[in-house]
Amino acid sequence: MRLPDRIALITGGGRGIGRAVALAFAREGAHLAVAARTSAEVETVAGEVRRLGREALPLTCDVADEAQVKAAVAAVLERFGRVDILVNNAGISSLRPLHGIPLASWERTLAVNLTGSFLFIKHVWKPMQRNTRPGGSIINVSSLGGRRGYPLLAAYCASKWGQIGLTVSAAEEGKPYNIRVNAIAPGKGDTAFRAQIKEDKSRLLKAEDHVGVCLFLASDEARYITGQVVELDWFGPPTAA
Numbered sequence: 532m533r534l535p536d537r538i539a540l541i542t543g544g545g546r547g548i549g550r551a552v553a554l555a556f557a558r559e560g561a562h563l564a565v566a567a568r569t570s571a572e573v574e575t576v577a578g579e580v581r582r583l584g585r586e587a588l589p590l591t592c593d594v595a596d597e598a599q600v601k602a603a604v605a606a607v608l609e610r611f612g613r614v615d616i617l618v619n620n621a622g623i624s625s626l627r628p629l630h631g632i633p634l635a636s637w638e639r640t641l642a643v644n645l646t647g648s649f650l651f652i653k654h655v656w657k658p659m660q661r662n663t664r665p666g667g668s669i670i671n672v673s674s675l676g677g678r679r680g681y682p683l684l685a686a687y688c689a690s691k692w693g694q695i696g697l698t699v700s701a702a703e704e705g706k707p708y709n710i711r712v713n714a715i716a717p718g719k720g721d722t723a724f725r726a727q728i729k730e731d732k733s734r735l736l737k738a739e740d741h742v743g744v745c746l747f748l749a750s751d752e753a754r755y756i757t758g759q760v761v762e763l764d765w766f767g768p769p770t771a772a
């Protein structure tokens with residue numbers, strides 16, 4: 532087991548990448564707190580975690596709301612006593628030309644993707660510092676849009692670049708406490724996130740393709756790794772038409 536009895540909190544854990552990572556962590560021995568807004572989805576994933584023999588805490592939470600984030604972290608501490616691993620995975624996006632982005636849409640994208648990550652880091656930080664097992668591992672799910680620019684995705688890219696800045700800054704602050712903070716930057720993935728887009732789905736990452744790197748960064752195998760950004764993308768040859 533690579534995560535024996537670790538306590539992992541995953542935002543956006545109700546479907547897609549977050550669900551795949553939650554189930555993989557459970558298979559490796561972790562107990563899971565799974566947070567998202569749709570209670571039916573987090574309840575379902577919690578049931579799947581329990582069927583793998585681990586404990587699960589479903590949390591209905593909007594990551595952009597500090598009171599809800601604080602309550603979610605408090606619920607995890609009450610149930611499990613500590614947090615060893617945080618995966619900031621909740622995210623949204625919408626495709627719009629820059630001049631047509633309503634301010635509310637811009638602000639909501641930053642609030643969920645960037646401020647949500649900040650709020651969870653803020654509220655798990657002191658509990659992680661107190662861990663008897665030294666420190667903790669925080670993984671921010673950014674995007675290739677956090678490393679490059681793409682048309683129609685200005686708000687999304689700004690939020691995902693911000694997540695990288697948050698990652699490297701928090702990593703520096705975490706060093707004295709063995710709190711490691713890393714990010715992954717996936718390319719296009721075949722999840723509900725891109726369901727509306729007509730494209731060749733065979734060339735997209737599957738949700739499970741994000742599991743290996745997250746398991747590694749969460750585990751003690753990565754105990755000397757912090758402040759890093761791991762890019763993931765589909766590098767194979769074009770599929771035959």
Ligand SMILES: NC(=O)c1ccc[n+]([C@@H]2O[C@H](COP(=O)([O-])OP(=O)(O)OC[C@H]3O[C@@H](n4cnc5c(N)ncnc54)[C@H](OP(=O)(O)O)[C@@H]3O)[C@@H](O)[C@H]2O)c1
Binds near residue numbers: 620718720
């Ligand atoms: N799929 C891609 O092409 C791709 C590429 C690069 C990076 N990513 C990143 O990967 C992460 C996961 O995406 P995915 O592809 O797995 O998408 P997904 O299937 O749509 O899952 C997104 C998850 O985030 C949750 N979420 C959204 N807004 C939230 C909020 N305000 N509070 C709490 N939870 C919230 C959703 O649940 P609720 O709606 O129930 O809240 C859902 O569980 C995102 O950060 C995304 O930016 C995705």
